[in-house]
Amino acid sequence: MNDANPKADSVFKALGDPTRRALLDRLYERNGQTLGELCADLGMARQSATQHLEILQAANLVSTTKRGREKLHFINPVPLYEIYERWVRKFETQRLRLLHDLKKQLEGDGK
Amino acid sequence: MNDANPKADSVFKALGDPTRRALLDRLYERNGQTLGELCADLGMARQSATQHLEILQAANLVSTTKRGREKLHFINPVPLYEIYERWVRKFETQRLRLLHDLKKQLEGDGK
DNA sequence: TTGACATGCAGGTAAATACCTGCATATTGG
DNA sequence: CCAATATGCAGGTATTTACCTGCATGTCAA
Numbered sequence: 458m459n460d461a462n463p464k465a466d467s468v469f470k471a472l473g474d475p476t477r478r479a480l481l482d483r484l485y486e487r488n489g490q491t492l493g494e495l496c497a498d499l500g501m502a503r504q505s506a507t508q509h510l511e512i513l514q515a516a517n518l519v520s521t522t523k524r525g526r527e528k529l530h531f532i533n534p535v536p537l538y539e540i541y542e543r544w545v546r547k548f549e550t551q552r553l554r555l556l557h558d559l560k561k562q563l564e565g566d567g568k
Numbered sequence: 569m570n571d572a573n574p575k576a577d578s579v580f581k582a583l584g585d586p587t588r589r590a591l592l593d594r595l596y597e598r599n600g601q602t603l604g605e606l607c608a609d610l611g612m613a614r615q616s617a618t619q620h621l622e623i624l625q626a627a628n629l630v631s632t633t634k635r636g637r638e639k640l641h642f643i644n645p646v647p648l649y650e651i652y653e654r655w656v657r658k659f660e661t662q663r664l665r666l667l668h669d670l671k672k673q674l675e676g677d678g679k
Numbered sequence: 680t681t682g683a684c685a686t687g688c689a690g691g692t693a694a695a696t697a698c699c700t701g702c703a704t705a706t707t708g709g
Numbered sequence: 710c711c712a713a714t715a716t717g718c719a720g721g722t723a724t725t726t727a728c729c730t731g732c733a734t735g736t737c738a739a
Contacts, residue, residue, distance in 0.1 A: 461586045469584035472655065474697085475577060485658065493715065505698055507716080526706040526715045534659035544583065545652040547596065548645035585727085604685060616728055618686080637685045637736040680739100687734070696725070704717070709710100 465543070468536045471516035476501070477509050481518065484532040491527045575628075576654070579647045582627035587612070588620045592629065595643040602638045 471477055480495060496506040510530060513519040520531050582588055591606060607617045621641060624630040631642050 462589075465589065466584065466586060469580055470696095473577060473580035473584045475573065476697090478573075478576065491715075501697090502699060503716080504700085504718090508697075523716095528716065532659075534656075537656045537659055541652055541656040544589075545645075545648045545656070548643075548648055587727090602685075612727090613729060614686080615688090615730085619727075634686095639686065682737100682739095684737080685735085688732085690730090690732105692727100692729080694726080694728095697723090699722080700720090702718085702720105705715085707712100707714075709712095 464536070465540070467512075467516040468518065468540060471512050471518055474509065474512075476506070477513055480506075480509060480513060481532060484519065484530060488531050489529045491529060493527075495530060575647070576651070578623075578627040579629065579651060582623050582629055585620065585623075587617070588624055591617075591620060591624060592643060595630065595641060599642050600640045602640060604638075606641060 472481075476499065479499070483495060484490060492503070492507060492510070495510065496503045499506050510519060510521075514521065517536050518533055520533055522529050522531070583592075587610065590610070594606060595601060603614070603618060603621070606621065607614045610617050621630060621632075625632065628647050629644055631644055633640050633642070
């Protein structure tokens with residue numbers, strides 16, 4: 458009776474935190490960064506960042522490999538695409554896209 | 569330094585719970601349901617469901633209107649599309665779609 | 680009007696979450 | 710080898726979350 462899909466759960470929960478979204482953006486800009494690099498300028502202790510990265514890994518949004526004493530992090534966009542297939546495409550209509558484009562156009566004037 | 573986007577936060581957090589995803593699915597099947605209808609078969613107290621619906625509303629995924637003593641709930645897919653624009657499209661590549669289709673095809677055999 | 684029905688409001692608890700600190704381990708470079 | 714560097718491990722705390730129960734309010738229909 459419950460859509461207790463653990464996959465969707467882990468991905469949405471992973472994305473539900475600004476620090477983790479920032480980490481994904483950083484990895485998008487440059488893939489394969491070390492823990493230390495990713496921690497820099499995050500404004501929190503290393504161990505906190507580590508935990509965030511573990512959550513991203515559990516959601517399969519990030520995968521890692523070790524190079525010597527360093528841990529390299531790589532982004533994996535597939536879960537995002539699967540969310541799209543399940544949670545966006547389902548609600549997608551021609552009208553929706555048009556509405557979105559119109560909104561963007563209107564916002565473009567204001568900003 | 570932090571992508572503390574309250575909009576993304578509210579939407580992802582709203583979607584990060586199986587009960588709330590189930591509610592969205594139910595509203596997709598039949599829009600405009602009352603609180604009582606949505607509570608049925610959820611396996612939790614009415615007030616708990618109410619709180620979940622409030623969270624969906626805060627994320628702008630659901631809007632409501634009152635008809636007499638009833639409260640009607642309507643789904644709003646726009647935030648989902650905005651997530652797509654920000655978090656899927658960005659990582660989208662030709663290769664990705666191909667990979668996804670391939671995977672689906674392979675899974676189709678097994679199941 | 681009044682009783683039944685739909686929903687709102689006000690707490691209260693257990694578990695999960697997002698941080699932290701302190702110490703341990705493993706790797707590299709000189 | 711050994712000191713500096715990168716990361717892992719083991720807790721500990723405050724806040725948030727997901728539930729609950731009990732009672733109040735508002736609306737409909739006979």
